[in-house]
Amino acid sequence: MKFYNTISGKIEEFKAINQKEVRIYTCGPTVYDFAHIGNFRAYVFEDLVRRSFEYLGYKVVQVMNITDVDDKTIKKSNELGISLKEYTKKYTEEFFKDIDTLNIERAEYYPRATEHISQMVDIIKKLLDKGYAYKKEDAIYYDISKFKDYGKLAKIDVNELKKGSRVNVDEYDKDNVQDFALWKFKRKGEPFWETEIGLGRPGWHIECSAMSMEYLGETFDIHMGGVDNIFPHHENEIAQSEASTGKKFVNYWIHIHHLIVNGQKMSKSKGNFFTLRDILQKGFRAPAIRFLLLGTHYRKTLNFTFQALKQAEQNIDRILNFMYEIETTVFKDFENSEMDKITEEYNNRFVSALEDDFNISQALNTLFEFIKKINIMIKNREIGSKDRDKIVSIMRGFDKVVGVLPDKFETELQSEEKELIEKRNRLREDKKYEEADKIRELLKDKGIIIEDTPWGVRWKKLQ
Numbered sequence: 001m002k003f004y005n006t007i008s009g010k011i012e013e014f015k016a017i018n019q020k021e022v023r024i025y026t027c028g029p030t031v032y033d034f035a036h037i038g039n040f041r042a043y044v045f046e047d048l049v050r051r052s053f054e055y056l057g058y059k060v061v062q063v064m065n066i067t068d069v070d071d072k073t074i075k076k077s078n079e080l081g082i083s084l085k086e087y088t089k090k091y092t093e094e095f096f097k098d099i100d101t102l103n104i105e106r107a108e109y110y111p112r113a114t115e116h117i118s119q120m121v122d123i124i125k126k127l128l129d130k131g132y133a134y135k136k137e138d139a140i141y142y143d144i145s146k147f148k149d150y151g152k153l154a155k156i157d158v159n160e161l162k163k164g165s166r167v168n169v170d171e172y173d174k175d176n177v178q179d180f181a182l183w184k185f186k187r188k189g190e191p192f193w194e195t196e197i198g199l200g201r202p203g204w205h206i207e208c209s210a211m212s213m214e215y216l217g218e219t220f221d222i223h224m225g226g227v228d229n230i231f232p233h234h235e236n237e238i239a240q241s242e243a244s245t246g247k248k249f250v251n252y253w254i255h256i257h258h259l260i261v262n263g264q265k266m267s268k269s270k271g272n273f274f275t276l277r278d279i280l281q282k283g284f285r286a287p288a289i290r291f292l293l294l295g296t297h298y299r300k301t302l303n304f305t306f307q308a309l310k311q312a313e314q315n316i317d318r319i320l321n322f323m324y325e326i327e328t329t330v331f332k333d334f335e336n337s338e339m340d341k342i343t344e345e346y347n348n349r350f351v352s353a354l355e356d357d358f359n360i361s362q363a364l365n366t367l368f369e370f371i372k373k374i375n376i377m378i379k380n381r382e383i384g385s386k387d388r389d390k391i392v393s394i395m396r397g398f399d400k401v402v403g404v405l406p407d408k409f410e411t412e413l414q415s416e417e418k419e420l421i422e423k424r425n426r427l428r429e430d431k432k433y434e435e436a437d438k439i440r441e442l443l444k445d446k447g448i449i450i451e452d453t454p455w456g457v458r459w460k461k462l463q
């Protein structure tokens, strides 16, 4: 497995800290509103990373934080006159509904910021002791000039930063505008916690340092987020974590590029701002939305258009129709001796694509080429009943990564019904048509229609 590591600027071979286990932190939602499709592009890609590792046999431990205290959540809850907890609970629940709609696998942990205040306070205390943080009237700040490596992720020169930023410093209590708040002291109308470092609430950046290290250890494998998180958020996470532990924070940084709509930045004023619900309301299916968000390589900008979404629906239908055909066609009773070789070849190609910087376009190409290949073989009557399970199982395997197939086709048959169809097949092969027709009638009473097609028997369930 190799992929692009933001901090080195290179494609690197992945080496897990613990053999076949991968520990991943993903910056999660701030639960002040519904997440939009730009957010979901990142979450769907992170799901692809997770599923790819699982497909390669890794155990995944993933953490996604829920930011349930920040300026926006406080402001909104105050406007509505309800508690922060009540306000964020609603949007946290809606977030999980959306995650399920998009068939995003659940992470192992979804820590809430408000439930990890003591861990944040511990880090801030260490930073104060070691001289990386200083106290002012309004907050405790991180002094970026004390951290030698500041800027190593975003490739930013701290001295350049300082020059341009003097103007704003007066508005704050901090010594330099690029210094950031670790702890904001109690302000009127804001929730606060009573802690050893004073009454107040955490800054955003400290949340992720505290919750990642709490569940994944002081050094872990992969940290992901959108490209807009690189600076200052992830840069600040590194500064806080490495200064407090004296250890390397993260081995690999993966950043997902932006989503634009019809070639333009998404914005409410332009009317091109969409939540997942907005798109579902237009009648599009969730698997197609997932497919579209997934299909563009994560290091390219994804241009979301409804035309592309229609194409995604067609692609989903191609997969569904193929699966339907494979699962419902009653093939002749033989086994193609080439089938193991074929499935292995396509599976290898699929895996190589994933291992090549999560090249999902290549992986999807492989899936569609496999469908094409098998369809030709069906027409040439080269597929036997013993091949069906192998075809279904490789397709189900691909879908463990792609995630667009239903768990079960509603049209699936009972084993008793399958046996009847197979019995009818044998009767027809023995030219016992009268008995065969009786079975056809029996199946019809059960609501199953039998069709004899040039490439075998197919069935349909009456709706």
Ligand SMILES: [Zn+2]
Binding pocket: 026, 027, 028, 208, 233
């Ligand atoms: Zn974060």
